[in-house]
Amino acid sequence: MAAPISDDILIQQALSGRQSACSMLVKRYEKYVFTLALRFVKNREDAHEVAQDCFLRMFRYMADFRGECKFTTWLYRIVYSTALNHLRKKTPEILSLDDAERPLSLKNETTPDASAMLERDDRNATLHRAIDMLSHDDAGIITLFYLYEQSLDEICQIMDISMTNAKTKLCRARQRLRTIMDANFSTEFGVRMAD
Amino acid sequence: MENHFLMTDDILWDYADGFLPNQEKVQVDAYLTQHPEWHLRLQAVLAEKRELSALPLEAPAPGFSDRVMAAWAAEHVATKAAAKGDDWIVRLIAVVFGLFVLTPVVVMVIAALRLSPEEAPTLELPQVALPIVPMEAWLDSAFLQYGLLLAFVFIGLRFLDKILRHQLAPRALA
Numbered sequence: 001m002a003a004p005i006s007d008d009i010l011i012q013q014a015l016s017g018r019q020s021a022c023s024m025l026v027k028r029y030e031k032y033v034f035t036l037a038l039r040f041v042k043n044r045e046d047a048h049e050v051a052q053d054c055f056l057r058m059f060r061y062m063a064d065f066r067g068e069c070k071f072t073t074w075l076y077r078i079v080y081s082t083a084l085n086h087l088r089k090k091t092p093e094i095l096s097l098d099d100a101e102r103p104l105s106l107k108n109e110t111t112p113d114a115s116a117m118l119e120r121d122d123r124n125a126t127l128h129r130a131i132d133m134l135s136h137d138d139a140g141i142i143t144l145f146y147l148y149e150q151s152l153d154e155i156c157q158i159m160d161i162s163m164t165n166a167k168t169k170l171c172r173a174r175q176r177l178r179t180i181m182d183a184n185f186s187t188e189f190g191v192r193m194a195d
Numbered sequence: 196m197e198n199h200f201l202m203t204d205d206i207l208w209d210y211a212d213g214f215l216p217n218q219e220k221v222q223v224d225a226y227l228t229q230h231p232e233w234h235l236r237l238q239a240v241l242a243e244k245r246e247l248s249a250l251p252l253e254a255p256a257p258g259f260s261d262r263v264m265a266a267w268a269a270e271h272v273a274t275k276a277a278a279k280g281d282d283w284i285v286r287l288i289a290v291v292f293g294l295f296v297l298t299p300v301v302v303m304v305i306a307a308l309r310l311s312p313e314e315a316p317t318l319e320l321p322q323v324a325l326p327i328v329p330m331e332a333w334l335d336s337a338f339l340q341y342g343l344l345l346a347f348v349f350i351g352l353r354f355l356d357k358i359l360r361h362q363l364a365p366r367a368l369a
Contacts, residue, residue: 038253044256145212147250175205
């Protein structure tokens with residue numbers, strides 16, 4: 001079986017105008033971009049809009065990508081900035097200075113994706129629901145670090161923050177996730193991380 | 196030896212994430228061997244980390260990539276059309292500018308051709324007779340001066356526009 005074409009080659013081909021390379025890049029990263037967008041905007045419809053905007057920006061500015069960082073880091077940075085712009089336009093209040101003000105208990109809330117959630121594996125669904133209850137920043141940093149395996153240094157580049165700030169944000173996000181898990185899903189999840 | 200290290204959940208997570216410096220890592224290792232209950236907590240943390248890393252990615256709606264490519268194609272066509280429009284403006288400016296520069300030369304040549312050698316003021320040089328055409332009228336012409344000024348302003352604005360588009364667009368991304 002032939003090895004998959006590397007990102008660098010696809011980028012070169014896309015820059016030379018080959019549509020199939022552009023299409024392959026979209027297909028390769030659509031789930032990553034969409035999942036991260038969804039973590040930020042918390043809504044599938046908006047996440048589609050953000051993800052599409054991300055890919056269009058990716059094509060527009062691809063010539064500016066000089067390989068100083070990983071392609072994924074560059075792409076996630078686009079997702080982050082696009083999602084933030086989207087949130088600023090849609091709901092300015094969501095970007096309040098203190099994310100800790102967000103309610104941690106949302107047991108009675110129903111989401112449009114409730115039926116889809118039921119189909120997922122229970123534990124995954126529980127974690128998904130817990131992450132959905134986090135603020136966009138917390139959910140984003142947890143996703144970038146644990147799911148996308150981006151290093152702290154790369155997260156600094158994506159979110160344009162200092163190393164100390166990234167570490168603090170990640171630590172707080174973990175604490176809030178744990179609080180949500182304990183408050184809402186401790187029986188479902190089985191493990192209670194008592195302080 | 197008694198280990199006076201004070202363990203917290205955050206330290207445990209930092210340990211699991213590999214953030215701790217070596218010295219602190221050694222202290223945590225020692226603490227964990229002496230406190231099995233914290234060792235159990237570490238196992239729980241590691242399990243939670245594994246679950247976070249193994250979360251399935253969300254898939255966009257079917258046909259998403261096709262829609263992206265269609266949007267990109269539409270944008271590409273629009274950009275090309277806009278670029279063609281830009282080229283047309285630049286060419287027009289170049290033509291206007293060229294006319295202003297070339298007209299005096301052309302007029303001078305025509306005038307020189309129309310004049311008979313007797314009528315043309317000449318400057319006697321050894322074996323060479325050059326027609327002399329007065330240029331002052333053309334250079335003093337307000338039409339020429341304002342025209343040149345206008346052309347330079349146009350070119351300057353176009354240049355500024357190009358710079359702003361290329362320099363500021365990538366920054367707007369961030």
